[in-house]
Amino acid sequence: MIDMIEKEDPVISEEEAAQYDRQIRLWGLDAQKRLRGSRVLLVGLGGLGAEVAKNLILAGVKGLTLLDHEQVHASEESCRAQFLVPVTARGQNRARASLERAQNLNPMVEVHADSDRVEDKPDDFFLQFDAVCLTGCSRDLMVRVDQLCSQRNIKVFCGDVYGYYGYMFCNLGQEHNYVEEKPKLVKPTGNSNDGPEAKKAKVDPNETTMVKKTSSFCTLKEALEVDWTSEKAKAGLKRTPVDYFLLHVLLKFRTDKGRDPDPQSFAEDSQLLRQIRDDVLEALAVSGDLLSDDFTSYCFSEMSPVCAVVGGVLGQEVVKALSQRDPPHRNFFFFDGRKGNGVVDFFGPK
Amino acid sequence: MVQLVGSLRKELADSLSTCKVLVVGAGGIGCELLKNLVLTGFKNIEVIDLDTIDVSNLNRQFLFQKKHVGKSKAQVAKESALQFCPTANITAYHDSIMNPDYNVEFFRKFVLVMNALDNRAARNHVNRMCLAADIPLIESGTAGYLGQVTVIKKGMTECYECQPKPTQKTFPGCTIRNTPSEPIHCIVWAKYLFNQLFGEEDADQEVSPDTADPEAAWKPEETAARATASEKDGDIKRVSTKDWARSTGYDPVKLFNKLFKDDIMYLLTMDKLWKKRKAPTPLDWHQLENSACPQEDSPVSGLKDQQVLGVWGHCQLFQQSVETLSSQLQEKGEGAELVWDKDDPPAMDFVTAASNLRMHIFSMNMKSRFDVKSMAGNIIPAIATTNAVIAGLIVLEGLKILSGELESCRTIFLNKCPNLRKKLLVPCILDPPSANCYVCTSKPEVTVKLNVHKTMVLSLQDRILKERFGMVAPDVQIEDGKGTILISSEEGETEANNSKFLSDFGIRNGSRLQVDDFLQDYTLLVNVLHTEELERDVEFEVVGEAPDKAPPPQTNQEEVNSITNGNKDSAQPSTSSKGQLQFLNKGKFVSHHSSSSSDLKQQLEHGIN
Numbered sequence: 001m002i003d004m005i006e007k008e009d010p011v012i013s014e015e016e017a018a019q020y021d022r023q024i025r026l027w028g029l030d031a032q033k034r035l036r037g038s039r040v041l042l043v044g045l046g047g048l049g050a051e052v053a054k055n056l057i058l059a060g061v062k063g064l065t066l067l068d069h070e071q072v073h074a075s076e077e078s079c080r081a082q083f084l085v086p087v088t089a090r091g092q093n094r095a096r097a098s099l100e101r102a103q104n105l106n107p108m109v110e111v112h113a114d115s116d117r118v119e120d121k122p123d124d125f126f127l128q129f130d131a132v133c134l135t136g137c138s139r140d141l142m143v144r145v146d147q148l149c150s151q152r153n154i155k156v157f158c159g160d161v162y163g164y165y166g167y168m169f170c171n172l173g174q175e176h177n178y179v180e181e182k183p184k185l186v187k188p189t190g191n192s193n194d195g196p197e198a199k200k201a202k203v204d205p206n207e208t209t210m211v212k213k214t215s216s217f218c219t220l221k222e223a224l225e226v227d228w229t230s231e232k233a234k235a236g237l238k239r240t241p242v243d244y245f246l247l248h249v250l251l252k253f254r255t256d257k258g259r260d261p262d263p264q265s266f267a268e269d270s271q272l273l274r275q276i277r278d279d280v281l282e283a284l285a286v287s288g289d290l291l292s293d294d295f296t297s298y299c300f301s302e303m304s305p306v307c308a309v310v311g312g313v314l315g316q317e318v319v320k321a322l323s324q325r326d327p328p329h330r331n332f333f334f335f336d337g338r339k340g341n342g343v344v345d346f347f348g349p350k
Numbered sequence: 351m352v353q354l355v356g357s358l359r360k361e362l363a364d365s366l367s368t369c370k371v372l373v374v375g376a377g378g379i380g381c382e383l384l385k386n387l388v389l390t391g392f393k394n395i396e397v398i399d400l401d402t403i404d405v406s407n408l409n410r411q412f413l414f415q416k417k418h419v420g421k422s423k424a425q426v427a428k429e430s431a432l433q434f435c436p437t438a439n440i441t442a443y444h445d446s447i448m449n450p451d452y453n454v455e456f457f458r459k460f461v462l463v464m465n466a467l468d469n470r471a472a473r474n475h476v477n478r479m480c481l482a483a484d485i486p487l488i489e490s491g492t493a494g495y496l497g498q499v500t501v502i503k504k505g506m507t508e509c510y511e512c513q514p515k516p517t518q519k520t521f522p523g524c525t526i527r528n529t530p531s532e533p534i535h536c537i538v539w540a541k542y543l544f545n546q547l548f549g550e551e552d553a554d555q556e557v558s559p560d561t562a563d564p565e566a567a568w569k570p571e572e573t574a575a576r577a578t579a580s581e582k583d584g585d586i587k588r589v590s591t592k593d594w595a596r597s598t599g600y601d602p603v604k605l606f607n608k609l610f611k612d613d614i615m616y617l618l619t620m621d622k623l624w625k626k627r628k629a630p631t632p633l634d635w636h637q638l639e640n641s642a643c644p645q646e647d648s649p650v651s652g653l654k655d656q657q658v659l660g661v662w663g664h665c666q667l668f669q670q671s672v673e674t675l676s677s678q679l680q681e682k683g684e685g686a687e688l689v690w691d692k693d694d695p696p697a698m699d700f701v702t703a704a705s706n707l708r709m710h711i712f713s714m715n716m717k718s719r720f721d722v723k724s725m726a727g728n729i730i731p732a733i734a735t736t737n738a739v740i741a742g743l744i745v746l747e748g749l750k751i752l753s754g755e756l757e758s759c760r761t762i763f764l765n766k767c768p769n770l771r772k773k774l775l776v777p778c779i780l781d782p783p784s785a786n787c788y789v790c791t792s793k794p795e796v797t798v799k800l801n802v803h804k805t806m807v808l809s810l811q812d813r814i815l816k817e818r819f820g821m822v823a824p825d826v827q828i829e830d831g832k833g834t835i836l837i838s839s840e841e842g843e844t845e846a847n848n849s850k851f852l853s854d855f856g857i858r859n860g861s862r863l864q865v866d867d868f869l870q871d872y873t874l875l876v877n878v879l880h881t882e883e884l885e886r887d888v889e890f891e892v893v894g895e896a897p898d899k900a901p902p903p904q905t906n907q908e909e910v911n912s913i914t915n916g917n918k919d920s921a922q923p924s925t926s927s928k929g930q931l932q933f934l935n936k937g938k939f940v941s942h943h944s945s946s947s948s949d950l951k952q953q954l955e956h957g958i959n
Contacts, residue, residue, distance in 0.1 A: 017653050021406045025724060026494050026731035029652055047389075051738065058409055058734040083385055083434040101433075105412055163357045164746075241772075263354040303357040304389035305749075308382065308742030313774070316495075316735040327767060333774065337746050340760050342775025344768040 012036075016108065020060055031323035032060065038322040039063040039128060043118050044135035045070075045094045047302035048161045050082035051311025052133055052318070053102050056109075059319050063110040065129070066102065068095035069117040070136075081302065123148055131155040131318055139224070139251040146171055146220040155321045158220065159314045162250050162260060163299040164337035166310035167243060170317055170328065171217045178324045179210040217331055218348035224248070226347050229285045241343050242290050243334035248280045249273065249291070250299060261300045270296040298338060306337045313342070356391070362753050363391055369752065370394040370459055374447050374476055375466030376423040377401065378732055379490055381413040382741030383466055384427055388435045390745055395431075396460070398443040398452075399424040404693075410734035448475050448822050450869050457483035462748055464488045466741075470515070474789075474820030475870065477502065477510035481790055482871035486751050488744050492764075493730045497740040500761040501747050501780060504790065507759075511820070512784035523887050524563040527556060529623055530712050533705070537726050540705035541690060543609070544697065546591035547600075548675050548688040554887075557591065557609075559616050564886070566620040600676035602669040606635050610707050630711045638662050655720040661710055668703035671696045692727030701726050739764055743775075786894070788819070788874060797877040797893040801884065802857050808848040811837050814890055819874060821867040828855060829862040836863065852878070 012029065016036070024032050038061045042053055045068040056064055072089045073081075084098035093115040103111045118134075118141060126132060132149050134142050134157070146156045150171045159168040184207040227233060253269075253276055254260055261269040273296045281288050313333050320326045329344040336342075355363035371392055373383055376399035387395055401423050403414045413430035414423070422444035431440060445451075448471070457463065457479045465487065467473050473489065480487040480502065487502040489510055502509055525531070526539050542555035589597075598604045614632040618624070642662035659667065674696040679686055690697050702719045705726070709716050723729065743762050750758050760777035768774045788794040798814060815824040815837075823839035836855060838844045847855075857863075859880035866873050879893060 012653060017655070018405045019408050021409070022729070022732045023409050024653070025720075025729060026733060029656065054412055055735050055738065058412060060409075081389075083389060086433070087436060104415055106408075107416075263356060266352060266354050297352060298357070300354055301357040305386045305742035305745035308386050308738045308745075309775075312735040312738035312742065315738070316733075319735070329768070329774070335775070338758075340743065340746065340762045340775060340777035341773065342764075343772045344774050345772050 016060070019106075019108070023059070027319075027323060027325055031319075031325045034323045035060050035062075035319065037062055038130040039065070040318065040322075041065045041067060041126065041129040041132045042135075043067045043133065043137060045082065045084065045098045046136050046161075047082045047304060047307035048159055048166070048311050048314075049135045050084045050098065051307045052135070052159070052315050053084065053098065054105060055311060055315025056318060057102060057105045057111065059315070060106065061109055061322065063112065064102070065112045065114055066095040066098055067114045067116065067118060067121075068093065068098075069115055070094045072097050082307075118145065126154060127152060129154055131157065131322055133157040133159070133314070133318060135159050138255055140255070143219075143221045143224070150217075150219060155318070156220070157314060157318055157321075159310055160250070161302045161306050161310055163301055163303055164306055165243065165246060165250075165295070165299055166306050166335045166337070167247050168310060168314040168317065168329075168333040169220060169223065170321070170331055171219055171223075172215065172321050172328055174216050176215045176217065176321070176324075176328065177212065178215065178320070178326065178328070179212055180326060181208045182211050183207075184209045213327070215328055215330060223331060223348045224251075234286075237286065237290075241334050241345055243336060243343070244332070244345070244347060245281060245284070245286065245290055246295055246299075247334075248284070249277045252276050252280055263300045266300065269300070273299070303337065306335065309335050309337070309342070358391070358749070359753075362749065365752055366391040367393045369461045370396070371748070372457070372460045372463045373397040373466055374463065374472070375399055375468070376411075376413075376427040376442075377407065377466065377468065378410050378734075378737040379492060379741050379744075380423070380466035381411045381427055382734075382737045383464060383744055384413065384431045384440075385434075386741050386745045387748075388431050388438050388440075390749075393437070394439045396441040396443070397424050397427060398445055398447050399427075400444065400446040410732055410737055412734065447472055450823070452479070453869060454479060454482045454871055457485055460485055462486055462488070462751060464744055464748065465490060467491075471820060473510055475822060478789060478820070478867075478870035478872050480504070481509055486756075488747050488751075490740050490744055492732065492736045492740050494732070495736055495764075495766040497736050497764040498762065499740055499743040499747060501751065501756075501759040503751075503756060503759075505783065506756060507780040508783055509787060509790040511789040512781075512787040517818075520887075523554075523556065524560045524565065527558065527560040528563050528617060528620070529565070529627060530708065530714075531627075533709055533714055533717055533722075534725055536705040536708040536712070536714070537701065537722060539708055540701040540703075541726060543591075543704055544688075544690050544700055547595050547605075547672075548592075548679055549690060550687050551590055551592055559613055559620070561620075563620070563623070566623050568622055595676075600672055600679075602672040603635050605672060606633075606665065606668060606707075609704075610711060611635075614711055628713050631713070633661070633665075633707065633711060635665065638665055653720060655723070656718045658716050658718045659706070661707070661716075664703045664706045664710070664716070667699050668707060671700035671703060675700060692723055692729070698723060698726070736764065739775075789872065793875065794873070795875040795877065797879055798890055799879045799881050799884070799893055800852075800890040801882055802853040802859075802861075802878065802880045803851055805852050805889065806848065807836060807844075807850055807852065807855075809889065810852065811848075815865060818890075818892065819865075821865070821872070821874075822869055823867055825866045825868065827864045827866075828857060829864055830856060839868070 012033065017024070020032055040056055040061055040063070042049060042056070042064060045053065045066055049068070053064060053066060072085050072092050072094050084101045085094065086097065086101070089097035095113040095115055099111060099113040118137065126145070126149050132145065132154055134145060137158070142158050146158070149156045150173055153173055155173070156171040157168065160166065228237070253273060256276070261273060274293060277291050278288060281290060317329055320328055330346050332345055332347055334343050334345070353360040371387065371394070373380055373387070373395060376384065376397050380397065380399065384395065384397060399422070403411070403418045403421055403423055403426060405416070405419055407414060408416065413427045418426045422442070424442040424444050428440045428442035432438060463476065463480050463485055465473060465476055476487065481504045484504050488499065489502055490499045491497065501507060521535055521538060525535055526542065530536050530539065539557055543557045545552060545555050546557055595605060611632040611634055614630050617630060638661055675688060678696070679688060688697070692698055698719065702722045705722055706716045747759055750756070759780060761780055763776045763778070765774055765776065769776065783790050785791065788796045810826070811824060815821045815826070824837060825839045826835070826837035828834040828836055834855060835844065836847060857878055859878065861878040863876040863878065864873065865876055884891065
């Protein structure tokens with residue numbers, strides 16, 4: 001959809017120019033215009049969702065739909081879970097409760113709230129969006145939506161935060177086109193008419209040129225179903241972030257329990273996590289040593305600063321994809337908040 | 351049994367709710383940081399910022415809305431943060447952290463200080479205050495897509511000033527006045543011109559051709575002769591630029607012809623300059639007027655400011671802005687001065703026009719107002735996501751500190767693209783304090799090379815002690831056996847000394863000065879090395895460091911560090927533009943990353959005064 005020639009009004013208003021000045025100076029006017037023509041669906045308004053919402057609204061997309069069927073939980077914890085939901089909103093739908101503050105972040109963006117379940121949305125619901133971002137969703141749901149959307153050239157993003165850990169995945173389609181700004185090569189032109197010593201007028205060293213590039217992505221299903229039994233895969237394990245396997249464990253927990261690890265049931269959940277870890281690593285035919293017991297203490301609840309980091313990276317990836325500018329991270333980003341490590345790696349068919 | 355409150359161990363969660371932390375700055379990083387602190391469970395937060403909200407902040411400083419423009423950042427940030435956690439205890443100060451009210455005792459109230467600043471002077475100051483109070487400091491910075499976070503703990507890590515940081519890039523006077531070769535030279539010239547015509551006249555901001563340019567002399571003896579001649583004549587003008595302009599009634603055409611025709615023709619007589627360079631071509635107002643094409647109404651598909659005007663367009667812009675500025679000046683009355691501000695349209699128009707006319711004269715491609723504003727105003731592009739990531743990392747480091755896990759603290763760099771080891775976020779071990787640091791060692795000492803006969807006491811105070819060595823209120827005593835007081839931080843006490851030269855006080859080669867800043871609890875011993883041979887335009891040199899002008903070649907990771915620590919040397923609010931200088935930080939960690947260097951290069955080269 002975004003690869004089509006811009007159909008919107010080419011003129012950028014004074015208000016937009018003033019407000020977006022500092023980012024137009026970074027990514028250019030064309031990128032800002034493409035953002036301004038993009039509609040995004042954001043599923044899940046937990047801690048991570050709120051960060052992504054903030055980042056996309058501030059960036060100046062055309063529209064952002066907040067989709068979440070959950071209610072704001074009546075616990076002190078919940079009020080501090082994210083910053084878009086007022087403290088008085090207990091019992092309300094999370095998307096609707098976030099709407100007002102989200103809209104106030106930038107009145108120039110059309111923000112909508114939808115309290116339906118993602119699962120209940122018909123396929124063509126997704127067609128109105130240029131990008132879809134899924135947080136807090138089960139593995140099966142993510143796989144299904146990813147399949148559905150990427151077939152229709154809709155950019156797909158997934159992300160979650162579990163305590164100190166977080167990840168982002170993206171599928172920008174088999175042929176994602178973008179531009180990259182490179183410095184212009186200044187060729188010295190020798191002109192004998194100017195005399196042997198005279199130099200040509202200097203070209204501004206800051207001049208750059210836009211180079212067109214393409215990147216190819218696989219589906220989430222392919223990314224999660226990498227075969228580790230081959231010799232080549234086993235050899236590559238040493239350089240593989242263990243976060244990938246941690247993700248499998250946490251997604252399985254979510255599928256089995258219908259929720260994420262809960263601080264209130266720390267003891268049972270920790271035990272279950274260790275069990276799932278054993279099962280998952282065995283099923284993937286990799287060593288049980290890859291994930292030590294440590295992780296179980298640190299993957300409870302959405303940590304605000306971790307949401308900020310993952311939400312920042314994820315938000316920027318959405319901006320890059322919509323504006324078709326700069327190389328996308330391909331195809332996972334993993335963040336370990338205890339080590340301060342943030343890695344980008346590709347998982348999927350070679 | 352491990353007990354969790356949310357993601358955190360109970361002991362940690364409990365300490366968060368009782369401890370007090372200080373956030374210095376409520377802008378891009380500050381807003382994100384405040385949000386993270388509150389949501390993580392910090393209950394007692396003090397935040398300070400001297401600035402007010404501007405519309406260009408709204409793309410990232412999300413605690414502010416359009417209706418808040420003009421209000422105090424610290425105050426509005428506090429109010430917005432309270433919205434999502436009414437039980438938090440937040441104190442806001444609309445003030446400068448360099449105000450002596452915020453003394454060591456003030457800093458000691460906190461278990462942790464977090465900087466969210468955009469200028470080096472304030473960072474130096476907070477660094478010293480935290481060393482004095484022995485409080486851990488988390489330092490950070492962002493620029494565009496890049497960012498970094500680090501932890502400073504007295505005795506354990508490097509302090510902020512352990513590594514010499516290349517100071518802002520300055521250009522030699524003759525490049526600005528005689529032989530500009532890049533747009534930035536023309537822009538600096540245009541800003542000098544603004545001050546000469548409408549603002550505070552500064553002897554270091556000459557715009558007229560420099561007859562004493564060493565490059566202009568065919569024989570070395572000539573340079574000396576020219577220099578003497580120009581000192582007598584006052585650089586080919588006998589009256590100040592402002593007085594001359596006033597005498598013409600600020601006639602734009604007369605100004606134009608002097609600056610862009612007569613002065614250029616004078617430069618052409620200095621023929622040696624043009625032997626290996628393309629010579630400038632003087633402009634003639636009336637010629638341009640007559641040959642100007644009628645304005646074509648091309649569809650504006652971009653920002654108006656991004657259009658590049660033609661020569662005649664710039665002539666007209668020059669005329670309009672001169673007329674507006676001169677009448678503004680007149681309105682203000684006798685002895686009035688205007689201060690250049692990138693957000694003041696006629697001031698910005700003037701610099702756009704004057705710099706472009708000069709670029710054209712020197713065969714450079716002209717630039718749009720948008721681009722000139724970036725360079726003239728030292729604008730560092732900024733987005734919400736980079737600040738969000740950095741602020742998240744700050745809190746994570748803070749939690750390590752509060753858990754007593756200082757050894758696990760790191761410097762973390764945020765790159766634009768993953769490096770060869772696939773890392774987008776690169777944590778690095780913290781370095782121990784530098785043995786040569788002139789701030790955090792037990793008896794800091796430096797050697798300064800200067801000319802004792804030509805350096806005034808005021809220069810020592812302002813340029814060397816305050817600007818270069820980051821002091822706020824220095825007291826200087828000469829170690830001459832008599833303890834002669836050279837400078838007192840008490841107002842008025844040593845004012846009479848200001849215009850005297852150091853040699854007048856018996857200061858000579860080998861003299862030692864004891865400098866104290868009582869607010870910063872900092873004593874520096876300055877060894878004086880007298881010299882008569884300093885480079886042109888250089889007033890002093892700190893011995894043992896690379897010269898100011900050419901930062902040594904850096905690796906990619908060091909380039910990343912270079913621009914992420916704010917674009918200003920002075921602590922003026924963004925809403926004023928005095929003393930806007932590029933701040934560069936040369937980091938030590940070396941790693942490879944494959945990001946495109948053009949963005950970095952652009953960012954590095956912006957922000958030059």
